[in-house]
Amino acid sequence: MAAYALRRLALIPPLLIGVSLLLFVLTHLVPADPAKLIAGEHAGPAEVAAVRHAFGLDLPLPRQYLIYIEKLARGNLGVSMLTNTPVLSDLLQYFPATIELAAAAMFLTVVLGVPLGIISAVRAGSPIDLAAQVLSVSGLSFPIFFFGILVQLVFVRGLGWFPLSGRLDIVAIPPHHITGLYVVDSLLTGNFEDLWSAASHLVLPSFTLALTSLAPTVRITRSTMMEALSQDYIRTAWAKGLVSTRVFVHHGLRNALIPVVTVLGLYTSGLLGGVFLVELIFNWPGVGLYSVNAITAFDYSAVMGTSLLLTVTFVLVNLGVDLLYAVIDPRIRY
Amino acid sequence: MLSSTRVSATSPAARRGTGTSYLRRSFRLLVCIPSAWIGTAIVAVLVGVALAGPAASPYDPFHISAADKLQPPSPVHLFGTDDLGRDLLSRVLTGARISLMVGVVVLILAMVVGVGLGLIAGYWGGWMDEALMRTTDVFLAFPRLVLAIAIAATLGPGLSNSVIAIALSWWPWYTRLVRGQLLSMREQEYVLAAVSLGAGRPRILLQHLLPNVGTTVVIQASIDIGFAILATASLSFIGLGAQPPTPEWGALIAQARSYMVDAWWYPTFPGLAIFLAVLGFNLLGNAVRDAFDPRLRSVT
Numbered sequence: 001m002a003a004y005a006l007r008r009l010a011l012i013p014p015l016l017i018g019v020s021l022l023l024f025v026l027t028h029l030v031p032a033d034p035a036k037l038i039a040g041e042h043a044g045p046a047e048v049a050a051v052r053h054a055f056g057l058d059l060p061l062p063r064q065y066l067i068y069i070e071k072l073a074r075g076n077l078g079v080s081m082l083t084n085t086p087v088l089s090d091l092l093q094y095f096p097a098t099i100e101l102a103a104a105a106m107f108l109t110v111v112l113g114v115p116l117g118i119i120s121a122v123r124a125g126s127p128i129d130l131a132a133q134v135l136s137v138s139g140l141s142f143p144i145f146f147f148g149i150l151v152q153l154v155f156v157r158g159l160g161w162f163p164l165s166g167r168l169d170i171v172a173i174p175p176h177h178i179t180g181l182y183v184v185d186s187l188l189t190g191n192f193e194d195l196w197s198a199a200s201h202l203v204l205p206s207f208t209l210a211l212t213s214l215a216p217t218v219r220i221t222r223s224t225m226m227e228a229l230s231q232d233y234i235r236t237a238w239a240k241g242l243v244s245t246r247v248f249v250h251h252g253l254r255n256a257l258i259p260v261v262t263v264l265g266l267y268t269s270g271l272l273g274g275v276f277l278v279e280l281i282f283n284w285p286g287v288g289l290y291s292v293n294a295i296t297a298f299d300y301s302a303v304m305g306t307s308l309l310l311t312v313t314f315v316l317v318n319l320g321v322d323l324l325y326a327v328i329d330p331r332i333r334y
Numbered sequence: 335m336l337s338s339t340r341v342s343a344t345s346p347a348a349r350r351g352t353g354t355s356y357l358r359r360s361f362r363l364l365v366c367i368p369s370a371w372i373g374t375a376i377v378a379v380l381v382g383v384a385l386a387g388p389a390a391s392p393y394d395p396f397h398i399s400a401a402d403k404l405q406p407p408s409p410v411h412l413f414g415t416d417d418l419g420r421d422l423l424s425r426v427l428t429g430a431r432i433s434l435m436v437g438v439v440v441l442i443l444a445m446v447v448g449v450g451l452g453l454i455a456g457y458w459g460g461w462m463d464e465a466l467m468r469t470t471d472v473f474l475a476f477p478r479l480v481l482a483i484a485i486a487a488t489l490g491p492g493l494s495n496s497v498i499a500i501a502l503s504w505w506p507w508y509t510r511l512v513r514g515q516l517l518s519m520r521e522q523e524y525v526l527a528a529v530s531l532g533a534g535r536p537r538i539l540l541q542h543l544l545p546n547v548g549t550t551v552v553i554q555a556s557i558d559i560g561f562a563i564l565a566t567a568s569l570s571f572i573g574l575g576a577q578p579p580t581p582e583w584g585a586l587i588a589q590a591r592s593y594m595v596d597a598w599w600y601p602t603f604p605g606l607a608i609f610l611a612v613l614g615f616n617l618l619g620n621a622v623r624d625a626f627d628p629r630l631r632s633v634t
Contacts, residue, residue: 018472026488137369137620141613143564145571146587146605153598273479277568281591292572295487307476307484314477 008319019311020072023304024065077308078301082294087305091287095309096180097167098286101278102271103181104206106264109213114253114260117221122248124226132218139215144274148208148281155204162204165283169197205282209274213267220263224256231255257328265321272310363625370621376614384431391424395581404597414599416589422599425581426607432582433563433611436497440562441555443501448508449551453539455509456516463513470506478503482565486574493566493582496575500565504558511554515547549626556622560615567608583608 043051052058056067071078077087120129156164167182168174175186175194182198185191228234229252237247279288287306294302364370383390392412399419407414413422455466473481486499519525520543528538567584569575576582578589583604590601 015471015475018468019475022472023484026485137616138609138613141560141564141609141616143567143571143584143587143605143608143612145568145584146601146608149587149591149594149601149605153594157595269477270479272477273483276479276483276572280572291483295483296573300488303484303487307480310480311476314480315475 005319005323008322012315012319015315016312017069019308020069021065023308024068027300027304028061028064072308077305080294080299080302082297082299082302087301090290090302091305091309094285094287094290097284098275098279098288100181100183100202101205101209101284101286102268102275104183104202105209105213105271105274106268108206108210109217109264109267112210113214113217114221117218117260118225118248118253120218120222121225121229121252124222129222132222136215136218139211142211144208144211145277145281147211148205148278151204151208152281163201165201165281167198167201167285168194169201172197205278205284208281209271209278212270212274213264216263216267217260221256221260224259225252228252228256254328258325261321261324261328265318268317269314272314275310360626364621367621367624369617370625373614373617373619373621376610377618380430380434380611380614383427384434387431388428391421391427393421393424395420395424395428396579397421404593404600406597407599413603414597416586416600417593417597422603425586426583426603429581429583429586429604429607430611432493432576432580433566433608436493436566436582437559437563437615439497440501440504440566441559443498444504444558445508445551445555447501448505449512449544449547451505452509452512453516453543453547456513457520457535457539457543466509467513470509473503473506474510476503479565479568482569483572483574486569491574491577493570493576493580496566496569499569499574500562504562507558508551508554511550512547515550516543519543519546553619553623553626557616557619560612560619563615564608564612 049058056064059067075088077091079085080087080090083090116132120132123129152164155161163169172194175182175191175198176189178185178188183195183202186194186198229248234247234251237251242251275286275288276292277288278284279286280292283289287309291303291306294300294306397420399415402411402415402419403417405411405415405419411421411423413426416422416425451466455463476484481503482496482499485502486496489495489499525538525542528542533541566575567582567587570582570584571588573588576585578585586604587601587608590597590604594601
């Protein structure tokens, strides 16, 4: 297991070199001359040339890439033109909000999707099953940005149950920084006012973000659970006189979990892509919103930094999923 | 899936039996799937509206009329009007052509690149295969939308740039699909027979292998087209895709955000249009997959 984890970790650096090369090539495809952008609209040719030299933009591309990689290795992602601070420190500041949002969405996906899938499988053909299936087909086709706007219209404007946007009430003072996740930090410091505020701000964005992963989770849980329930060992479990929850959860679910976890891992991809849309709608101050703001300002370093960060997160999540297999299924040994 | 139980009743062995051809048999299965009919109906309406173009819209989708701004739905304006008094129904209908075209173009681009490289990787093997597969690894390491956003941000805002961006982030899926199929296919007897008859590589690839991976690719494409439309709308919503005044659905919703408090209809109708279009293609795509290749019924 440890050897396998190390082997997988060893594969990450080459992958990151590939990813950085791709991003580097992308940034150098920019039709606009970055030197001109940095120097400003009214700069003369001499000033542009000076900027080009100062930023190393006049060097041959391979040289530029080596410099880029070297900076990357030292955690230097460039300076954001928008905020005028290093991209890395911006990302560190905004990333906890994104983690909180994505983790809450993943949590909702699991606690809603897996039980719904089990019920559908156990009661296959029932109205609940039919409803769950219609929901899962529709959920996959629903644009999450439109879904976000709809929940805002219904739950904020209509019912007034939740706040419209942001992470905390405007008057609230953020909890003492421990993890950067407001819900966790306020819980740890016993700041229940903030906890309530942070949790109520989190509900709608995380639910919206969960939409895309919820649908496939219900679907895959249902189908693998149905397959598991048709096995001989399930009949044996019934014959032994076990109570139904034990048959379904202990014998059925345990064996149906591997594909479910695979799908959850895959749909982290959807979650991480969705943060751009959801953070924009709910004005959630994470890396997605930071990056969308950067796009409109032609601030490439910020966009590339965000992409790199989300990609590394995705790679690590996939590694975690693979290691989780062995925990769920003792038959799997690496 | 709504349709899975029906299809699985027919075993692969029975499907391969004597008599009617594979295509006819699959079509016969397809018409038994209820969601295929719903999907086909939605897609047919979408295609009809897209083909009809301006003829289908009651008003000029670009006609600005300050006096009519933000009117709620009424018999005069069925979907209401937007912030510039333009008829929303006309704008949504015009958007159908854009979205459909975008979906098709994204898929064609991704398929041409992806299938081509997949054929090369799967048939040549060796270092070529290795190089291409490591390249797809890099592309697939990105969460899907993230790479498209990064590419679109680099190319600059615009509908055609966002189409290129999405196609560039999608081709590796086709490469993998085709390569995987080819690995098992290239050892089969009919290929060996072609080789022994002296057929050249291009001939074997195009005449013998391509038709056999074709079905799989088309099935995958029929599922992907809905998501291509969704991805384009997402980029437009962020501001990277179609720019105003183009009535692309994602762009319409982006513009509608500022007015949604007073005008619920403004974001709602373009949103429902995206939902229906994607739903239609998804239902049809899933049904096609179930009917044509039960083995392919993937986890997604």
